[in-house]
Ligand code: OOG
């Protein structure tokens with residue numbers, strides 16, 4: 001018996017602690033959790049097929065606890081330590097997201113578990129952005145923001161010591177794990193005391209609201225925590241009835257029989273009062289507000305191959321262009337019409353190599369020499385969609401914009417810089433397509449081994 005607890009254990013404790021903390025910080029979050037769990041129960045009882053599919057792919061148990069969160073960091077060192085902190089919980093950086101294309105001065109990755117067993121246990125993920133002050137035109141403001149950020153340390157001494165212990169020994173004891181969760185939580189907590197004066201806050205805010213949000217505070221407060229729903233359209237309709245007003249459009253693909261990728265919607269949750277530093281006394285005084293935290297829900301579908309993703313991107317772009325150029329057509333209609341070109345049954349999605357699947361042998365008449373698609377066609381093998389675990393840059397930009405407000409601020413030129421991001425991170429980000437392909441391939445191998453035995 002190892003003296004250490006698993007990284008799954010620590011991740012689950014952390015995700016529960018974050019959820020409990022967010023519920024006390026943002027009351028609408030608890031309302032949303034209740035709404036989502038009610039709708040998930042109804043969906044499962046009305047759709048026994050979906051329930052079996054989730055059961056057979058080890059995806060049912062995780063759903064009630066499934067969440068993602070998001071944070072925004074201010075400097076390279078923070079991202080570097082954050083990578084090591086998430087590793088303690090079995091979470092690794094997957095994919096590079098360039099948000100400058102949408103006029104948002106950050107680039108991002110998602111920390112999440114990558115292996116099947118760990119995902120089934122608890123897929124908790126955190127969308128993590130790093131501010132890009134290099135994109136600001138105002139060089140004086142850039143220097144001021146850098147100087148403010150240089151002074152802060154967002155991690156507790158205890159958290160840093162336990163990360164080092166984990167790296168040295170290869171694990172944490174249960175006691176250390178409990179302490180680690182407590183210490184790590186401090187970094188994600190809301191701090192109502194700003195580190196700047198009102199006038200500095202205004203300067204940062206005028207450059208871009210996001211810059212003010214990242215630079216003015218002691219830490220990268222978790223800005224939303226998102227439960228997974230099995231029916232986002234029902235939640236979208238249900239939200240106003242419980243006093244929550246979602247953004248107008250659901251990001252991602254339109255409603256379909258076979259869910260693909262990710263659909264998301266969000267709402268503004270809270271205006272916080274903030275104590276800024278008084279210019280003359282240097283003391284914190286209660287004299288301002290800041291909107292930092294919001295709510296979001298998501299529905300996850302099958303992961304797409306590169307080919308499927310290209311088709312998705314192409315249809316999404318077409319729908320957006322049509323809705324923009326033609327006043328008579330709504331975005332929803334344009335989206336639904338364009339996506340009629342995306343096959344909507346599992347067998348075709350598999351045959352055309354548009355999506356990733358696991359295989360389940362459901363007959364003992366299967367011929368081991370037959371090819372996969374004919375086994376599927378004959379009903380000898382069942383397709384289990386592999387859940388999309390990542391994020392979509394166009395949707396993420398929509399989510400950022402919905403909570404930052406549309407009003408002005410500087411626009412930023414598209415300027416991806418994955419190298420700089422990975423240098424700050426201290427490692428490469430994993431390629432999501434390779435991860436899904438490996439999951440599919442190991443299921444294919446297991447199927448043929450089963451057929452051969
Ligand atoms: C992150 C927005 C992106 C998502 O689910 O796509 C995101 C942020 O606002 O910091 O969370």
Ligand code: NI
Nearest residue numbers: 070226296399
């Ligand atoms: Ni989100």
